[in-house]
Amino acid sequence: MTIMLWCLLAIIVMPILAKAPLAYAMHQINGYDNAHPRxxxxxxxxxxxRALAAHKNSFEAIAYFAPAVLAVIAVDAIDSLAQTLALIFVATRSFYVVSYWLNYDKLRSTFWMIGFGCALALIIRLL
Structure with missing residues (x-):
């Protein structure tokens, strides 16, 4: 279960980490406006x-990964496949964010599909 929880933690923290380049970009236009950041x-x-989009999409990923992981934990279906799928999800989400920053749109979409497929597989294997 530890791997599953670490993966869940990584995905929950990812939007905050993805905020750093966004904050840098915001600072570049007349300093960071904390009063009106949006x-x-x-x-x-x-x-x-692109940094803003990566930041926002990192929050969106929590919405479909967290329920998948929690369902696996709830029905006690943690095995090496579930752990591998969770680890691949975290890796592809990390690559997704970097691809967004670097403007590699096709690669980014590929990472998104792989990650989404992993989250979906976590749920489907429980049926």
């Missing part, structure tokens, strides 16, 4: 806009 984020282009 207004400032709406003005971002290029790298900054």
């Amino acid at each position: 207004d400032q984020q709406a003005k971002l282009t290029g790298f900054g806009a």
Whole structure:
């Protein structure tokens, strides 16, 4: 169960880690506006806009990965396949974020599909 929980923790923390490049991009346009960060984020282009999208998508990934992991834990179906799927999900999500920053759109989409497939497989194997 430890691997599953570590993977869950990694995915929950990922949006916060993905915020660092976003904060840097925000700082580049007249300093970080902590009073109105969303207004400032709406003005971002290029790298900054991609960093914002990666940050937001990291939150979205929690919505389909966390229930999958929690379902596996709840029905006591933790085995090497479940752990491998969870680890691959974390790895592909990490590569996804970096691909977003670097503007590798096709590679990013490939990582997204692999990660989503892993989350889906975690649930499907319980049926």
